[in-house]
Amino acid sequence: MTTDVPKGHLVVYVGESQRKRFVIPVSFLNHSSFQDLLSQAEEEFGFDHPMGGLTIPCREDIFIDLISQIVNAMNTLRRPIFSPESMIVPKGHFAVYVGETKKKRFVVPISYLKHPSFQNLLCQAEEEFGFDHLAGGLTIPCSEEVFMGSF
Known part of the structure; x- marks a missing residue:
């Protein structure tokens, strides 16, 4: 050993x-x-x-x-869903849009809502967008690399 x-x-x-x-x-x-x-x-x-x-x-x-x-x-x-046909979000998950200019869709477990890093990203989203998210869903205003590196 x-x-x-x-x-x-x-x-x-x-x-x-x-x-x-x-x-x-x-x-x-x-x-x-x-x-x-x-x-x-x-x-x-x-x-x-x-x-x-x-x-x-x-x-x-x-x-x-x-x-x-x-x-x-x-x-x-880490598995982004890019195509509009992939609109299914599995039970226990939710979709977020990530990116500073071009937004990519990610499906993440609901348990991430408790994660301190994700909560920080949500605060940033609230400051930038309030409750008016342009993509029609929760939008996180950071780069894809920052988002994926937060967990």
């Missing part, structure tokens, strides 16, 4: 009795579902983690499912 942890990642130990080591991106710490797991870990262990690293007291399959949901949410954000 390697002890190297890439920059921008951290080690967590997961399991109810036998613990398994996972290396995850630090960005997962911002996700509300992951924060719920951290609260459970704090309740059970406080700041004394017996494995010498962050220990998450849940079943491994539940943890893997949660990580899959986070990854899927991140991948959804």
Whole structure:
């Protein structure tokens, strides 16, 4: 087993009795579902983690499912929908238009509304557009690169 942890990642130990080591991106710490797991870990262990690293007291399959949901949410954000025929927005998602001049349509999970970076972008949109969004939907006044780099 390697002890190297890439920059921008951290080690967590997961399991109810036998613990398994996972290396995850630090960005997962911002996700509300992951924060719920951290609260459970704090309740059970406080700041004394017996494995010498962050220990998450849940079943491994539940943890893997949660990580899959986070990854899927991140991948959804990175899949822009450009064509007018693609007007379907899946349940639990909403469309936003991003760009300073030319607007591109993105479908993002509703859970992103809780993300501090997304809330900052919403404040910028409110300052620039108020409640009058020219594209007919929520418009974020920033470059595509800034938008995608916020998560």
